[in-house]
Amino acid sequence: MRRTDAVSRGRVTASETRGCSSAVRLPGWNRAGVCGLDNSGNSCYLNAVLQCLCSTLPLVEHLLSQDTREELGRSKCRVAEVFARLLEEMWLGSSSSCAPVEARSVMCSILPQFNNYSQQDAQELLLFLLNALHDDLKKVAKRQVRSSMPQPRRAGNRNRAPAAMESTTIVSRLFEGQLGYMTLCMHCDHHTHRTQTVTVLSLPIPTDITKCSIQDCLSLFFEQTLLTGVEQMLCSVCGLRRETAVHTCLDKPPEILMLHLKRFGCKGKNQVKLRTDVVFSPRLDLSPFLSSSVQNASYSSYRLYAVVNHTGHLNMGHYTALxxxxxxxxxxxxxxxAVREVQDRLVQSAHAYMLLYSRKPFQKPKILGL
Ligand SMILES: [Zn+2]
Structure with missing residues (x-):
């Protein structure tokens, strides 16, 4: 997806290298967390993703807390530090927009596939960015776990912390959920259960209709499938490949639910963009898709807080965020x-590409200096 309009790629100015453009807040515009991001050459996909993360309040509060900021410095977390500085500018700065120059440069150094001026996929970037942030923050988790353990008398690993404690970060706590797959051998009824960690649910869109609901897409994703022919699975009881029914559900619903609409698909040999109007509402009930062990109202109700829109065509498009x-x-x-306030009813559109929901409603932000 490439943007067609010409964007200046001129020399980076001194103010840009400081991470903040010379733009000043418009009169009466003093809204923390509401800060535009300059386009540095086909970077609308990056800007849209950064805006979504900037409005993910628990992530912002964690990264901007004094304890975290100090830990980031001690643990040499470059990605997280740069990202935290950008969030600080967006929440506490005095400009109506800033240039995420440092964030882009750090992203390009760790994710070379994004080191060019061509348009990229926002969903892919969001996943890569969260992974990079998670890997970086694991250094803090490791340091904290080790410093809280008693000092070993001799060299050895008796005091080694459980790996799970060291690999949990704010990113995994917020964004990770777990899918459960129940497989059933259609010959002997033997069933198995396996799980998979998931960060984004990539939802298929029903074809041949112009309008559907987000629940339709979720139903299609969680629909029971029958594996036949070459797809048959090996049954450990039968010792043979058998027709297998697969039932998918959410074993662990994430705190932050990220839904991705698979709008870029194939029709025959041609790549097409599906322009289906997927209707979504501010509230989403996931209870039909939860496994029986987590069937509880407090797990199933989500509130929408961010949307990534994509307008235009496959190769000539533009990303924005709500x-x-x-x-x-x-x-x-x-x-x-460019930033403007929009009425609630205008959030719904046929351009939605990603939807971000939170299980807990965001409270008044607790950010130092706000
Ligand atoms: Zn069997």
Whole structure:
């Protein structure tokens, strides 16, 4: 997806290298967490993703807390430090927009596939970025676990912390869920259960219709499938490949649910963009898709807080983000550096590409200096 309009790739100015553009807040515009991001050459996909993360309040609060900031420095977490500095600028800065120059440069150094000026997929970037952040923050988790353990008398690994404690970060706590797959041999009824950690649910869109609901897409994703022919699975009881029914459900619903609509598909040999109007509402009930062990109202109700939109064609498109600000309790549309407030009813559109929901409603932001 490439953007066609020409974007200046001129020399980086001194103000840009400091991470903040010379733009000043418009009169009366003093909204923390509402800050446009300059386009540095086909970077609308990056800007849309950064806006969504900037409105993920528990992530922002964690990264901007004094304890975390100190730990980031001690543990040499470059990715997280740069990201935290950008969030600080977006939440506490005085400009109506800033240039995420440092964030882009760090991203390009760790994710070379994004080190060019061509348009990329926002969903792919979001996953890569969260992974990079998670890997970086694991250094803090390791340091904290080790410093809380008693000092070993001799060299050895008796005091080694459980690996799980060292590999949990704010990213995994917020964004990771677990899918459960129940397989059933259609010959002997033998069933197995396996799980998979998941960060984004990539939802198919029903074909041949112009309008559907997000529940339709979820139903299609969680639909029971029958594996036949070459897809048959090996049954450990039968010792043979058998027709197998697979039932998918959510074993562990994530705190932050990220839904990705598979709009870029194939029709025959041609790549096409599916323009189906997928209707979604501010509330989403996941209870039909939860496994029986987590069938509880507090697990199943989600609130929408961010949307990534994609307009245009497969190779000539543009990304924008719609985010709910936890402080002003209103929605804003972020089109690179341009920001405007939008009415709740305008959040729904046929351009939605990613939807971000939170299981817990965001409270008044607790950010130092706000
Ligand atoms: Zn069997």
């Amino acid at each position: 985010c709910h600000n936890a402080l002003t309790r209103s929605w804003h549309c972020f089109d690179d550096s």
